[in-house]
Amino acid sequence: xxxxxxxxxxxxxxxxxxxxxxxxxxxxxxxxxxxxxxxxxxxxxxxxxxxxxxxxxxxxxxxxxxxxxxxxxxxxxxxxxxxxxxxxxxxxxxxxxxxxxxxxxxxxxxxxxxxxxxxxxxxxxxxxxxxxxxxxxxxxxxxxxxxxxxxxxxxxxxxxxxxxxxxxxxxxxxxxxxxxxxxxxxxxxxxxxxxxxxxxxxxxxxxxxxxxxxxxxxxxxxxxxxxxxxxxxxxxxxxxxxxxxxxxxxxxxxxxxxxxxxxxxxxxxxxxxxxxxxxxxxxxxxxxxxxxxxxxxxxxxxxxxxxxxxxxxxxxxxxxxxxxxxxxxxxxxxxxxxxxxxxxxxxxxxxxxxxxxxxxxxxxxxxxxxxxxxxxxxxxxxxxxxxxxxxxxxxxxxxxxxxxxxxxxxxxxxxxxxxxxxxxxxxxxxxxxxxxxxxxxxxxxxxxxxxxxxxxxxxxxxxxxxxxxxxxxxxxxxxxxxxxxxxxxxxxxxxxxxxxxxxxxxxxxxxxxxxxxxxxxxxxxxxxxxxxxxxxxxxxxxxxxxxxxxxxxxxxxxxxxxxxxxxxxxxxxxxxxxxxxxxxxxxxxxxxxxxxxxxxxxxxxxxxxxxxxxxxxxxxxxxxxxxxxxxxxxxxxxxxxxxxxxxxxxxxxxxxxxxxxxxxxxxxxxxxxxxxxxxxxxxxxxxxxxxxxxxxxxxxxxxxxxxxxxxxxxxxxxxxxxxxxxxxxxxxxxxxxxxxxxxxxxxxxxxxxxxxxxxxxxxxxx
Amino acid sequence: xxxxxxxxxxxxxxxxxxxxxxxxxxxxxxxxxxxxxxxxxxxxxxxxxxxxxxxxxxxxxxxxxxxxxxxxxxxxxxxxxxxxxxxxxxxxxxxxxxxxxxxxxxxxxxxxxxxxxxxxxxxxxxxxxxxxxxxxxxxxxxxxxxxxxxxxxxxxxxxxxxxxxxxxxxxxxxxxxxxxxxx
Numbered sequence: 001x002x003x004x005x006x007x008x009x010x011x012x013x014x015x016x017x018x019x020x021x022x023x024x025x026x027x028x029x030x031x032x033x034x035x036x037x038x039x040x041x042x043x044x045x046x047x048x049x050x051x052x053x054x055x056x057x058x059x060x061x062x063x064x065x066x067x068x069x070x071x072x073x074x075x076x077x078x079x080x081x082x083x084x085x086x087x088x089x090x091x092x093x094x095x096x097x098x099x100x101x102x103x104x105x106x107x108x109x110x111x112x113x114x115x116x117x118x119x120x121x122x123x124x125x126x127x128x129x130x131x132x133x134x135x136x137x138x139x140x141x142x143x144x145x146x147x148x149x150x151x152x153x154x155x156x157x158x159x160x161x162x163x164x165x166x167x168x169x170x171x172x173x174x175x176x177x178x179x180x181x182x183x184x185x186x187x188x189x190x191x192x193x194x195x196x197x198x199x200x201x202x203x204x205x206x207x208x209x210x211x212x213x214x215x216x217x218x219x220x221x222x223x224x225x226x227x228x229x230x231x232x233x234x235x236x237x238x239x240x241x242x243x244x245x246x247x248x249x250x251x252x253x254x255x256x257x258x259x260x261x262x263x264x265x266x267x268x269x270x271x272x273x274x275x276x277x278x279x280x281x282x283x284x285x286x287x288x289x290x291x292x293x294x295x296x297x298x299x300x301x302x303x304x305x306x307x308x309x310x311x312x313x314x315x316x317x318x319x320x321x322x323x324x325x326x327x328x329x330x331x332x333x334x335x336x337x338x339x340x341x342x343x344x345x346x347x348x349x350x351x352x353x354x355x356x357x358x359x360x361x362x363x364x365x366x367x368x369x370x371x372x373x374x375x376x377x378x379x380x381x382x383x384x385x386x387x388x389x390x391x392x393x394x395x396x397x398x399x400x401x402x403x404x405x406x407x408x409x410x411x412x413x414x415x416x417x418x419x420x421x422x423x424x425x426x427x428x429x430x431x432x433x434x435x436x437x438x439x440x441x442x443x444x445x446x447x448x449x450x451x452x453x454x455x456x457x458x459x460x461x462x463x464x465x466x467x468x469x470x471x472x473x474x475x476x477x478x479x480x481x482x483x484x485x486x487x488x489x490x491x492x493x494x495x496x497x498x499x500x501x502x503x504x505x506x507x508x509x510x511x512x513x514x515x516x517x518x519x520x521x522x523x524x525x526x527x528x529x530x531x532x533x534x535x536x537x538x539x540x541x542x543x544x545x546x547x548x549x550x551x552x553x554x555x556x557x558x559x560x561x562x563x564x565x566x567x568x569x570x571x572x573x574x575x576x577x578x579x580x581x582x583x584x585x586x587x588x589x590x591x592x593x594x595x596x597x598x599x600x601x602x603x604x605x606x607x608x609x610x611x612x613x614x615x616x617x618x619x620x621x622x623x624x625x626x627x628x629x630x631x632x633x634x635x636x637x638x639x640x641x642x643x644x645x646x647x648x649x650x651x652x653x654x655x656x657x658x659x660x661x662x663x664x665x666x667x668x669x670x671x672x673x674x675x676x677x678x679x680x681x682x683x684x685x686x687x688x689x690x691x692x693x694x695x696x697x698x699x700x701x702x703x704x705x706x707x708x709x710x711x712x713x714x715x716x717x718x719x720x721x722x723x724x725x726x727x728x729x730x731x732x733x734x735x736x737x738x739x740x741x742x743x744x745x746x747x748x749x750x751x752x753x754x755x756x757x758x759x760x761x762x763x764x765x766x
Numbered sequence: 767x768x769x770x771x772x773x774x775x776x777x778x779x780x781x782x783x784x785x786x787x788x789x790x791x792x793x794x795x796x797x798x799x800x801x802x803x804x805x806x807x808x809x810x811x812x813x814x815x816x817x818x819x820x821x822x823x824x825x826x827x828x829x830x831x832x833x834x835x836x837x838x839x840x841x842x843x844x845x846x847x848x849x850x851x852x853x854x855x856x857x858x859x860x861x862x863x864x865x866x867x868x869x870x871x872x873x874x875x876x877x878x879x880x881x882x883x884x885x886x887x888x889x890x891x892x893x894x895x896x897x898x899x900x901x902x903x904x905x906x907x908x909x910x911x912x913x914x915x916x917x918x919x920x921x922x923x924x925x926x927x928x929x930x931x932x933x934x935x936x937x938x939x940x941x942x943x944x945x946x947x948x949x
Binding site: 352 | 772773774775776792793795817820821822823864865902943944946947948949
């Protein structure tokens with residue numbers, strides 16, 4: 001097809017349309033209209049032919065005109081007008097203005113992936129050999145004719161090489177993003193017209209981080225990619241991704257999400273196993289490909305166990321005939337915190353819900369439940385307090401007291417029992433401190449408690465109507481939503497099918513409360529009420545730094561009283577709900593790592609946020625990190641304040657030894673300790689290259705698209721050199737390309753005239 | 767009415783009578799039984815009461831007097847919990863402090879006091895405040911032996927019935943109920 005259009009497609013994509021004659025376009029449009037009108041007059045205007053029948057001659061002009069407007073006449077008029085219009089268009093000299101690199105004045109960087117995965121053998125040739133062959137035969141000769149070409153090898157970084165022989169697949173890792181960002185920095189003084197990357201896209205991170213992509217885009221250099229390697233898997237199973245919360249508290253129930261991909265084993269059963277520190281904690285039988293689950297992830301629940309830094313490992317048992325077993329296992333770290341988060345539950349009147357929630361949490365070792373119950377108008381009954389003075393004067397009135405809790409549950413308490421400043425404090429508790437708020441239904445809860453008009457209404461995951469009388473003591477069954485089926489909170493038993501059945505078997509709630517619609521972004525896990533008039537029962541969302549939830553009932557105690565005493569449905573529900581409430585609630589000193597598992601590289605940054613008891617940033621803290629290395633040696637380093645981020649401290653380092661590093665962060669203000677945090681990360685060498693044995697086409701295509709380049713397959717190799725000419729980076733000049741001489745136009749003219757001639761012959765007269 | 771006035775308990779104006787054989791008993795996690803010196807629990811009823819209590823139900827027994835009543839009651843409880851003892855409730859137990867701090871527990875006679883002038887019935891001269899606890903130390907059965915708290919509530923408006931017994935009966939009961947609703 002290219003001969004019809006004379007130039008490569010990229011010229012049309014990048015070029016700007018112009019008329020080279022310099023005559024105005026409006027004149028062209030006018031002329032086309034005039035010519036069409038003349039043709040119309042000639043074809044449709046009635047003739048005064050005396051030979052016509054008298055009946056016709058006596059008709060009005062309009063009727064005679066209508067007689068001439070036959071389909072045949074219309075077709076001929078269109079053909080003639082198109083022909084004349086096209087001729088006029090060509091007379092105006094249409095052309096394309098395109099920006100092209102100046103010959104021999106620009107540099108083209110050719111990057112060849114030097115990582116181990118490029119030694120994968122496909123159809124008798126390694127990927128690297130394919131890349132070298134394509135370069136030598138199809139790309140480099142033509143590129144060198146036009147530009148200065150510089151060769152680089154890409155692995156853990158980017159390195160200039162004299163010739164292709166220096167690229168031998170020796171690099172243990174592949175960090176495409178870092179390499180390209182480094183190239184962009186190193187060549188900042190050079191007129192780089194474009195980058196050509198030959199790779200299988202096997203990046204150790206699996207993606208290019210946005211900040212690196214931004215650094216590459218900032219140079220405005222198009223990165224063209226030539227994808228090497230097969231795009232579909234052949235007889236291989238891979239744990240493509242493993243996700244689990246990086247930190248949790250002891251004995252919490254966690255969920256691991258595992259994405260498995262396969263080639264050649266579709267429909268075969270496989271066993272997915274989860275291990276924590278080498279001990280099997282869960283497993284699941286799956287069917288490959290056919291059982292990828294929602295969004296392609298398999299979800300498995302497992303217990304986090306006692307406190308400590310643990311290695312979570314997801315693996316697929318080897319399948320007979322699977323040659324590559326190096327990608328059947330993935331690991332990540334889970335830091336299990338020894339500190340128990342505390343949850344404060346405020347109840348405005350004695351009711352059974354409090355008793356049974358307390359019972360559920362008494363047997364839970366992951367968090368502490370503190371309850372305050374208004375037994376009489378002036379008396380508060382406190383349980384679970386750490387010392388006699390705790391909550392002695394009632395609900396906290398200052399941030400230091402409330403923010404010491406990670407979660408807050410408000411039962412059937414009228415909103416005006418709280419002072420306006422306490423309501424504000426509760427809002428800050430969620431928004432700024434990052435705590436979790438759960439509000440329960442009740443005769444003085446939610447709308448009936450007057451919360452629709454309080455400052456708390458806007459942080460809840462559902463809207464609250466202003467009308468009272470939303471509370472009903474008519475027993476009603478809870479219904480699990482699609483979201484609820486996926487959530488760990490409502491996972492009362494591990495098996496999803498059994499879980500659904502169990503929810504159907506649970507006794508009706510003793511009471512429930514109607515609430516409004518869920519807010520955008522909120523999740524509704526349970527509903528209640530008659531079919532067709534359901535209302536959210538359990539809804540949750542993130543708000544500010546924290547999270548909020550509504551459980552619109554005070555009657556879940558029936559799930560305990562109406563089932564066998566050994567049944568755990570009620571207890572599991574409340575444990576999981578309250579754990580969710582405090583998961584991620586930050587502590588005064590909380591630390592994040594840039595990465596937890598370092599694959600073949602050692603760069604990691606540690607960022608610590610330090611807050612005082614009022615949760616205000618501490619800017620004058622001394623923050624130190626004591627690091628215990630895999631060989632047992634320990635070092636102590638100081639974290640530096642991050643400019644412009646009050647209360648944030650950062651430490652970057654490179655860790656060469658493979659194994660687990662345990663870091664204890666301590667923040668002090670003078671001699672007083674503000675708090676401490678412990679976490680860990682792990683370096684693994686020689687693992688990454690076992691993964692991603694198929695070409696990561698998505699990564700390469702995405703990289704090209706985002707930088708203004710093109711993705712090519714090996715079959716397109718011969719086009720690359722010419723198409724790279726058209727770039728806006730480097731030293732460029734504007735080139736114009738005539739369009740009037742395109743064969744497609746002449747073909748079109750011939751077709752129009754030929755059609756008219758053929759039709760006239762066939763139809764004779766009109 | 768007394769409970770409503772003294773506390774924030776949301777209670778019905780009239781009692782709800784349920785039988786141990788009725789499934790509705792599980793809808794009432796607190797039950798009050800009187801004259802349990804005359805109860806006769808068969809095996810299925812004993813098993814049912816055990817299940818009720820293990821699920822989290824609470825039983826308060828009252829208005830049974832003397833050693834014979836006690837023996838019959840204790841035999842019934844032994845059927846329910848063969849391996850759990852009936853123990854005296856210590857003064858420091860949370861049940862004596864849930865709403866009111868009550869340590870000097872005295873006998874609360876029934877309305878018969880007005881006719882006989884006796885504070886006790888049969889040979890039940892001394893009040894006993896006892897309980898049965900679960901494995902986690904939570905009381906499941908509260909036993910008021912040789913007292914009649916029920917009469918003290920019922921006859922609160924009887925001018926001749928001493929106010930101090932009514933007042934104490936209400937306070938103790940409120941403690942028992944709030945305890946049952948929090949433990």
